[in-house]
Amino acid sequence: MTDEKASKSQLSPQTIAVTSGRPLGATDPLNTPIVMASNFRAGPEYARTHGTQTWMALEEAVGTLEGGACLSFSTGMAAASAILFALHPSVVVVPDVSYLGVRALLSDMQDHGHLKVVMVNIVDSARVAQVVTDAASEVGADKVLLWIETPSNPTLDEAELDVLCQMAASMRVRTVVDSTFASPIAQQPLKLGATIVMHSGTKFIGGHSDLMIGLTVTDDPAIHESLIRARTVQGATPGALEAFLALRGLRTLPLRYSASSVNAAVLAQHLSQHSAIEWVKNVGPMLSFIVSGGAVSADAVCAAVQLIVHATSLGGVETTMERRQKYLGDAHVNPGLIRMSVGIEDVQDIWSDLQSALGSAL
Numbered sequence: 419m420t421d422e423k424a425s426k427s428q429l430s431p432q433t434i435a436v437t438s439g440r441p442l443g444a445t446d447p448l449n450t451p452i453v454m455a456s457n458f459r460a461g462p463e464y465a466r467t468h469g470t471q472t473w474m475a476l477e478e479a480v481g482t483l484e485g486g487a488c489l490s491f492s493t494g495m496a497a498a499s500a501i502l503f504a505l506h507p508s509v510v511v512v513p514d515v516s517y518l519g520v521r522a523l524l525s526d527m528q529d530h531g532h533l534k535v536v537m538v539n540i541v542d543s544a545r546v547a548q549v550v551t552d553a554a555s556e557v558g559a560d561k562v563l564l565w566i567e568t569p570s571n572p573t574l575d576e577a578e579l580d581v582l583c584q585m586a587a588s589m590r591v592r593t594v595v596d597s598t599f600a601s602p603i604a605q606q607p608l609k610l611g612a613t614i615v616m617h618s619g620t621k622f623i624g625g626h627s628d629l630m631i632g633l634t635v636t637d638d639p640a641i642h643e644s645l646i647r648a649r650t651v652q653g654a655t656p657g658a659l660e661a662f663l664a665l666r667g668l669r670t671l672p673l674r675y676s677a678s679s680v681n682a683a684v685l686a687q688h689l690s691q692h693s694a695i696e697w698v699k700n701v702g703p704m705l706s707f708i709v710s711g712g713a714v715s716a717d718a719v720c721a722a723v724q725l726i727v728h729a730t731s732l733g734g735v736e737t738t739m740e741r742r743q744k745y746l747g748d749a750h751v752n753p754g755l756i757r758m759s760v761g762i763e764d765v766q767d768i769w770s771d772l773q774s775a776l777g778s779a780l
């Protein structure tokens with residue numbers, strides 16, 4: 419880390435989000451421009467191989483927030499693919515309830531004979547430790563990867579991140595933390611001993627449901643180099659506009675994350691007192707709740723909202739919700755479970771909409 423970067427990482431996240439990733443020359447523009455270029459004069463520089471200023475500005479800001487070196491990718495899934503390519507594990511221990519796309523990727527890789535997947539309940543740290551120990555004695559610790567997603571999609575399970583990272587580190591097992599739901603504001607897994615933290619920047623970092631981007635951050639220089647190598651040979655680079663917009667979104671991430679979290683806590687309180695709600699969980703800006711009456715009732719509630727957007731994805735300024743069990747990859751979650759990403763609208767307006775949807779549908 420350079421001196422400048424080291425001193426920046428002492429600042430609070432709100433300040434880093436606003437000040438990092440800016441050009442510093444006397445006559446430079448305040449924001450790094452959208453560099454639309456595949457190649458550059460007078461050198462071997464090629465965007466896929468060497469990056470661009472726009473990507474690097476975003477990478478500097480996210481890297482400073484997380485405390486490591488960051489690399490940007492075309493999507494969160496591209497970041498996940500690059501991690502698996504770069505670390506080349508034989509066994510991946512993964513939460514049984516977690517983002518369906520990553521589990522689909524792992525399952526395809528297992529079908530192709532590249533690795534073996536072991537599913538585990540990630541909140542049961544003792545069980546995770548046992549499964550990791552067994553895998554390490556079977557294939558060697560350096561060939562095992564513990565993939566943690568916390569809070570998890572869509573049930574908001576919270577792993578004991580410090581316990582798991584330290585357990586894995588003590589065995590020399592590498593850990594990846596998909597920190598998409600927490601964002602770099604709510605947790606910094608590298609500080610707890612994780613090997614790599616990844617984000618779907620499509621969600622809270624971008625924050626406006628208008629782009630796709632993925633990010634990896636690590637404080638291990640050799641692993642960062644192998645991620646650069648993975649991005650170079652796999653070619654999953656971000657778009658220039660997407661990187662610019664993601665950094666623009668990052669500037670307000672602390673404010674958005676906090677406003678959405680306040681709203682989500684209010685909604686969780688209302689939902690917990692509602693007769694049609696069987697279970698509710700709230701972590702930060704995310705809510706998951708189970709509507710009594712199963713899939714039919716939950717679908718009816720989703721169809722009845724008017725202000726809240728019935729849509730997939732999360733992390734935008736607008737409130738979105740959907741029933742998750744309708745997806746094949748989430749067939750094992752409760753049929754009545756609705757996942758809601760709470761936005762920054764007025765919370766009374768959100769609640770009025772949800773309350774009348776619950777009233778009319780049930």
Ligand SMILES: Cc1ncc(COP(=O)(O)O)c(C=O)c1O
Pocket residue numbers: 493494495496517519520567571596598599617618619620630631632731
């Ligand atoms: C936890 C989590 N990780 C990874 C991804 C994949 O990100 P992307 O859609 O940007 O490829 C998602 C997408 O929903 C997600 O929720």
